[in-house]
Amino acid sequence: MENITFFNEDIDFTVQNADEVKQWIHEVITKFNFELIEVNYILCSDEYLHKVNVEYLDHDTYTDIITFDNSEYENEIESDIFVSIDRIKENALTIGTSETDELHRVLIHGILHLLGFKDKSEEEAAKMRALEDEQLGIRNEKLKA
Numbered sequence: 001m002e003n004i005t006f007f008n009e010d011i012d013f014t015v016q017n018a019d020e021v022k023q024w025i026h027e028v029i030t031k032f033n034f035e036l037i038e039v040n041y042i043l044c045s046d047e048y049l050h051k052v053n054v055e056y057l058d059h060d061t062y063t064d065i066i067t068f069d070n071s072e073y074e075n076e077i078e079s080d081i082f083v084s085i086d087r088i089k090e091n092a093l094t095i096g097t098s099e100t101d102e103l104h105r106v107l108i109h110g111i112l113h114l115l116g117f118k119d120k121s122e123e124e125a126a127k128m129r130a131l132e133d134e135q136l137g138i139r140n141e142k143l144k145a
Helices: 018-031 046-057 085-095 099-114 122-144
Strands: 004-009 035-044 065-069 076-084
Touching (some): 004 018, 018 035, 018 099, 018 122, 035 099, 046 076, 046 085, 065 099, 076 085, 076 099, 085 099, 099 122
Parallel strands (some): 035 076
Antiparallel strands (some): 065 076
């Protein structure tokens, strides 16, 4: 999956089973009848992502993910997705899950946004969480095989 790439910015972090994770992400995209052009995940610190949030979105807040949709056409996925590994680690502790599961939830959360799913209202957020859980279940089956 050369068109899904993990980059590090100001941190040293390795995505475990990266090839399998990339294949899973690609399968989610195609399942929704979208074409994968390119997804760049930029894994970074809280401070780095905060700067991106302030500079590009004018939001002075910390977050776990920012997704930039660079797609030119409908039903195509081309994006830069920034992910705070600091947030991933803290959120995993807070909700009592593994860092890997939380990372995968956030990675697929960005993809679901690109597929057109929202999470602004309570109803949308509940649907998003259900979709994340569904995709994580598919990932679990893939990684077992």
